[in-house]
Amino acid sequence: MQFRNYMEDVVKQVFEEYLQRDPSFCRCERCRRDTIVMTLNQLRGKYVGSPEGEIRAAVSTADRQAKADAMLALLSAVEKVKAHPHHPSPPAQEEW
Numbered sequence: 001m002q003f004r005n006y007m008e009d010v011v012k013q014v015f016e017e018y019l020q021r022d023p024s025f026c027r028c029e030r031c032r033r034d035t036i037v038m039t040l041n042q043l044r045g046k047y048v049g050s051p052e053g054e055i056r057a058a059v060s061t062a063d064r065q066a067k068a069d070a071m072l073a074l075l076s077a078v079e080k081v082k083a084h085p086h087h088p089s090p091p092a093q094e095e096w
């Protein structure tokens with residue numbers, strides 16, 4: 001059995017787009033993971049149970065509403081991570 005929350009892919013895609021527009025956002029694993037997890041927790045999951053190819057198709061045709069919701073939740077997560085990073089800011093690049 002295979003199923004998956006395709007909002008996960010939508011959020012990752014929206015986050016990538018966001019990162020390109022905001023070079024000041026911390027790129028470390030931890031901040032990125034926190035942001036994605038926080039974003040997903042604000043969103044209702046949209047589950048698809050189908051083979052890999054169909055999941056990708058579902059993501060590429062994800063309605064505008066799903067993307068808009070993901071972006072909104074992402075922006076609020078980004079604000080929280082920026083305000084309270086789990087490490088001293090700015091982080092020493094070598095540690096990450």
Ligand SMILES: [Zn+2]
Nearest residue numbers: 026028031091
């Ligand atoms: Zn960081």
